[in-house]
Amino acid sequence: MPIRIEPAEGTRLKLGGDVETMVSLSLRAQREGFALAFSDGTLLRGSYDLKLRELRLQLASEGRSNCAIRRCRHGDMAMLDAPIDWISIAAGSDALSPSESSEEADATQLELAIRPALAA
Template sequence: MGVRIEALEGNRLQLCGDIDTVLDVPARGITEGFSLAFSDGTLVGANWIPGGPACQFAIAAEGAAMVKIVRQGFGEALELDWNFDWITLACGTETLQPYALPDGEDVLQLTLDIEVKEVA
């Protein structure tokens, strides 16, 4: 079935489907944006839309999942068709960096170390 993610009142994200939970988006995520990383390698950037429970999503890196961004109220919902081992949320404008940062730069990044295991 996968997972559907949509915004709720109170700066929260509803995850439903194979994973049913509610995530609180910290204040920094509301003002600066946030990122979601998925165990299949998918990375998604998101911004909270002022004026109501609504988000705007953008795919930053494609993983194995089939991903759809669909209209939901004033914003969008994210639908992912995959069986995930984990999903993580990070807040701030610099959580997704496509290139390595210079040494000494103190910026948090959302990085994934995914080990591929082949079955013999």
């Protein structure tokens, strides 16, 4: 069953398909943006325009699923056409950026170097 991510009332995301849930965006995600990672390897960048009250989504890296992003009533909606085992959401402008090396062994952070996909 395809996965659908769309804006919900306020600053929330509605996930539908294999997963049915609502996710509230943190203040940091609202200010700086966020990233959505899917088990098939798909990565999306997201932002929320507080003035327009609209969600914006951008494909950062395509996974096994075909990902379609289209406009809907309150911003962008994304559809992934393959089953998903898990979804992870990270808040902040550094969510998809390499981090500085940590001196502490237990503070290691996964580093992702993602470039947005460019339309042909």
